[in-house]
Amino acid sequence: MFPSVLIVDDEESIVQSLKGLLSDEGFEINTASNGYEALQQIENETPDLVLLDIWMPGIDGIETLKEIKSKHPYIQVIIITGHGTIETAVQATKFGAFDFIEKPLSIDKIIVAINNALNFRRLEEENRYLRKKTIEKSSITGNSSPISTLKQNITKVAPTESWVLIKGENGTGKELVARTIHHLSPRSQRSLIAVNCAAIPEELIESELFGHEKGAFAGANSKKVGKFELADKGTLFLDEIGDMSLKTQAKILRVLQEKQFQRVGASRILHVDVRVIAASNKDLELEIGKGTFREDLFYRLNVVPIEVPPLRERAMDIPNLVELFLIEAAHRNRNAPKRVSDDVLELLVKYNWPGNVRELKNLVERLAIMVSDEVITADHLPKPYNPKTSPIEKTGSDTLYEISELKTAKHLFEKQFIQYKLTLNNNNISRTAKQIGVERSYLHRRIKKLEQDL
Numbered sequence: 266m267f268p269s270v271l272i273v274d275d276e277e278s279i280v281q282s283l284k285g286l287l288s289d290e291g292f293e294i295n296t297a298s299n300g301y302e303a304l305q306q307i308e309n310e311t312p313d314l315v316l317l318d319i320w321m322p323g324i325d326g327i328e329t330l331k332e333i334k335s336k337h338p339y340i341q342v343i344i345i346t347g348h349g350t351i352e353t354a355v356q357a358t359k360f361g362a363f364d365f366i367e368k369p370l371s372i373d374k375i376i377v378a379i380n381n382a383l384n385f386r387r388l389e390e391e392n393r394y395l396r397k398k399t400i401e402k403s404s405i406t407g408n409s410s411p412i413s414t415l416k417q418n419i420t421k422v423a424p425t426e427s428w429v430l431i432k433g434e435n436g437t438g439k440e441l442v443a444r445t446i447h448h449l450s451p452r453s454q455r456s457l458i459a460v461n462c463a464a465i466p467e468e469l470i471e472s473e474l475f476g477h478e479k480g481a482f483a484g485a486n487s488k489k490v491g492k493f494e495l496a497d498k499g500t501l502f503l504d505e506i507g508d509m510s511l512k513t514q515a516k517i518l519r520v521l522q523e524k525q526f527q528r529v530g531a532s533r534i535l536h537v538d539v540r541v542i543a544a545s546n547k548d549l550e551l552e553i554g555k556g557t558f559r560e561d562l563f564y565r566l567n568v569v570p571i572e573v574p575p576l577r578e579r580a581m582d583i584p585n586l587v588e589l590f591l592i593e594a595a596h597r598n599r600n601a602p603k604r605v606s607d608d609v610l611e612l613l614v615k616y617n618w619p620g621n622v623r624e625l626k627n628l629v630e631r632l633a634i635m636v637s638d639e640v641i642t643a644d645h646l647p648k649p650y651n652p653k654t655s656p657i658e659k660t661g662s663d664t665l666y667e668i669s670e671l672k673t674a675k676h677l678f679e680k681q682f683i684q685y686k687l688t689l690n691n692n693n694i695s696r697t698a699k700q701i702g703v704e705r706s707y708l709h710r711r712i713k714k715l716e717q718d719l
Contacts, residue, residue, distance in 0.1 A: 268383055269293040269310075273303040273329070274318040274345070279370070283316065286372050292379070300329035307337060314382055316375075317362075319346040319353065327356060334361040339389060341382035345370060405438065405445060406589050407582030411574035415442070422569045423449035430566045431544040433573030436623030439544040440504060442573055447500040452540055455499030458492050463508035470513050472529050475520075481530025493526060493537050501539045506566065507547035507558060518562045541566065576618040576625060583614050583625065590626050594633035598713075603633055608643040612651050620693075627693050634712045635684070647684060683712060 270292045274280050277298075284294045295312065297303040299321050307315070315333060319326035330342055344357045347368035354365040363382040366374060405416060422429055423446045431439045440459065447457040465473050472481075476491030493501065509517070520526045525536045543566045552558035576583070587605055595602035618624055628650065636645045643651050683697070690696040698708040 267291050267293045268314065268379075269295065269312040270379065271295045271297060271303060271306060271312040271315045273297045273300070273315060273321070273326075275299060275321045276318070279318075279368075283370070283375070287375075287379075290376060300324035300326070300332075303329055304332055307333060307340070311337060312340065313386065314341045314343065314379060316343050316345055316379075319344060319357075320348060327353075327360065330357060330362055331360050339386065341386050343375075343378050343382060405441060406585050407579055408585070409579040409581045411579045412582060415571070415573060418569075418571050419445055419449070422446060422571070424451065425569075426451075426540055428541045428566055428568040429543070429571055430549075430569070431542065431571050431573060432549075433544075433546065434575050434621055435546045436621030437573040437575055438622050439546075439573055440502070442571065443500075443502045443504075443542045443544060446542060447502075450500065450540065452499050456496055457500045457502060458496035459502040459504060460492050461504050462513075463505040467510055467513070470509070471516065474513075474517070475526050475528055477529035478531045481528070485530070488528075491526075491528065493520060493539060494528075494535060496539045497537050499539065501541050503541065503543040503566075505545060506543040507545040507549055507552055511557070511559065514559045514562050518559060518565060521562075521565055576621045580614045584610050586622065586625055587613065587629055590629035591633055594630045598634065601639075603636065603639055603641055605641045606643065609641055609646060612643060612646060616650055623693075630694070631687055631712075634709075647687075679711070683708070 270287055272280050272283050272287075272294060273296075274283075275298050280296050280298070284296060288294050295306060295310070297306055300323055303315070303317070306312075317326050317329060317333075321329075324332075326344060326346070330344070333340055333342055338361070341363045342361065343364045343366060344354075344362045345366050345368060346353065357365050363385065364378045366378060405412060405419075419442065429443075429446060431442050433439050443459075444457060447453060460474065462470070472485075472489060472491070474491050474493055476489045476494055477485050479485060479488050503517075520537070521541065524538065525534050527534055547558075549558050549563050549567075553560045553563060587610065591602045591605070613625070620627075632641050632645060638645075643653075683701075686697045686701055687694070690700060694708055694712075695705050698705040701708070703711075
């Protein structure tokens with residue numbers, strides 16, 4: 266299909282001239298002689314782009330432009346006029362015109378402007394699609410009462426500029442909540458910068474947050490832009506805020522109050538506009554009582570508190586989560602999604618989930634890799650998820666000694682060893698790989714290989 270262009274001008278000679286030239290360039294052309302006619306045509310058959318004259322009988326081009334953009338904001342409009350002024354051009358741009366071209370018209374200039382406008386429209390469509398996919402990816406799965414309440418709270422706070430403090434146990438999805446708030450906020454077109462406060466060494470956190478100049482300290486071989494600066498006009502997510510030292514808390518509090526800071530080693534003051542979302546798995550009011558968290562910082566951050574429920578309090582969401590994680594695992598591993606039997610779901614719903622959603626996701630990923638059958642049954646569930654499952658021996662079992670071939674015995678031992686270590690680490694592949702001294706990617710490959718070989 267060819268791009269469609271609506272030409273709106275009361276001068277018939279210009280309309281016919283443009284129609285002939287643009288038709289030769291492969292565009293599908295419709296015409297209108299005034300604003301009323303143009304608006305009616307747009308309602309009946311939405312064009313990709315409008316070439317719009319300003320001076321016309323009835324409603325003029327500016328009023329027509331405003332009407333088009335109010336009802337069809339994604340239609341690109343190029344203004345054409347024989348009486349152009351800077352004031353008119355500024356006004357047209359203000360109301361959403363993509364470009365402003367003066368008569369007499371240059372066909373080359375018209376073609377360039379149309380192609381630029383259509384390319385811009387395609388980019389906008391791609392951005393809308395990607396943003397939609399990002400929001401879907403960040404959506405919170407579940408329909409239980411605690412999750413419904415959480416979604417309602419997010420919907421209320423997201424469109425505002427209020428700061429949010431997210432509370433919840435490890436693995437409940439606090440970062441997912443923060444990302445959802447950002448994607449539904451007026452700042453969604455700008456960056457969401459996440460800072461794991463527990464993972465940054467004390468001596469580096471000032472540089473990470475505020476940046477530094479070249480030569481500010483030993484090892485500062487180049488200028489570094491800090492997280493606050495990167496988040497300007499966007500959202501700054503301070504994860505595990507309760508693990509910051511009191512010294513760092515004081516520095517952050519000052520920046521949050523004054524909305525300005527200096528890079529390490531610099532004298533220039535930088536101003537910043539960020540929306541802050543903080544998260545913690547600790548009871549910060551209890552930490553205040555212990556003297557490990559600043560009370561003034563707590564009240565600065567705790568404008569809107571949001572509690573993320575643990576998985577054991579939203580057990581009815583587990584079947585939906587399992588299905589989602591199986592689909593994700595199949596997509597990553599490029600195979601058909603596995604299914605789980607009803608007895609598996611029954612066992613998973615009854616389990617206490619100390620590691621919350623993260624533990625469930627790791628378990629499902631592990632089962633998707635390790636189980637060869639299309640349907641995962643209760644027999645595939647290791648302890649502690651299935652109390653009837655035989656415990657895995659650390660050093661193997663009598664079965665190993667009954668195997669005649671060394672290669673088969675090695676594979677079986679390695680499989681049992683990996684299963685046991687995964688169980689100890691709540692099925693966290695990254696943590697297991699680190700504990701047994703291998704790369705995560707290697708462990709992932711070995712799990713798949715062992716399952717195929719056995």
